Amino acid sequence: MNQNQAELIALARMAQERAYAPYSNYRVGAALQTVSGKVYSGCNIENISYGATVCAERVAVFKAVSSGERCFTALAVVVSDDRPAYPCGICRQVLFEFAPDLVLYLRGCRGTVETALLRDLLPRAFKPALLTEDAE
Numbered sequence: 284m285n286q287n288q289a290e291l292i293a294l295a296r297m298a299q300e301r302a303y304a305p306y307s308n309y310r311v312g313a314a315l316q317t318v319s320g321k322v323y324s325g326c327n328i329e330n331i332s333y334g335a336t337v338c339a340e341r342v343a344v345f346k347a348v349s350s351g352e353r354c355f356t357a358l359a360v361v362v363s364d365d366r367p368a369y370p371c372g373i374c375r376q377v378l379f380e381f382a383p384d385l386v387l388y389l390r391g392c393r394g395t396v397e398t399a400l401l402r403d404l405l406p407r408a409f410k411p412a413l414l415t416e417d418a419e
Contacts, residue, residue, distance in 0.1 A: 284396065288388050291316060291359035292396065298324035298339065299361045305329060310363040313339035315347055318354040323347040340374040344381065355382040359390065366391045375405045383408070 284292075291314045299312025304327055311327040325342025340360060347355070358378065362368040367389035370378065378385055378401055385401040402408075 291357055292361060292388055292390050294322055294324055295359040295361040298326045302326035303328045311339040312361045313343040314359045315343040315355055316357045317347060317352045318356055338371060338374050340370045341377050344377055353381055355385055357386045359388040361390045363392055365393050367395055367397045379405050379408045
């Protein structure tokens with residue numbers, strides 16, 4: 284594990300501690316690194332109306348974008364399950380909007396880390412070019 288990866292995972296673990304997950308007890312933390320080197324963290328925030336729940340990955344993206352950042356290089360996600368978990372489909376689409384080549388570091392509570400590229404997790408993604416007349 285390189286230093287950048289270890290630092291992002293540590294920040295994601297800190298965010299995970301702030302998760303609000305009274306219904307599932309599935310606590311998730313995320314740390315999103317920008318090209319400028321800043322890191323924005325997020326945790327999952329559940330709601331009794333499950334559709335109003337927001338994933339940690341999207342919280343981190345929304346914090347970054349609302350602070351003026353739109354170019355991301357890496358994302359660490361830490362979950363309270365034994366195995367690493369991959370971002371859900373909605374999170375994948377939101378992340379792809381800003382960083383198709385994003386590197387993901389995914390960690391379970393036992394320390395296992397998996398690395399993936401967002402582009403590989405969302406093949407044939409819906410993207411802005413598909414909204415133009417020139418789209419194939």
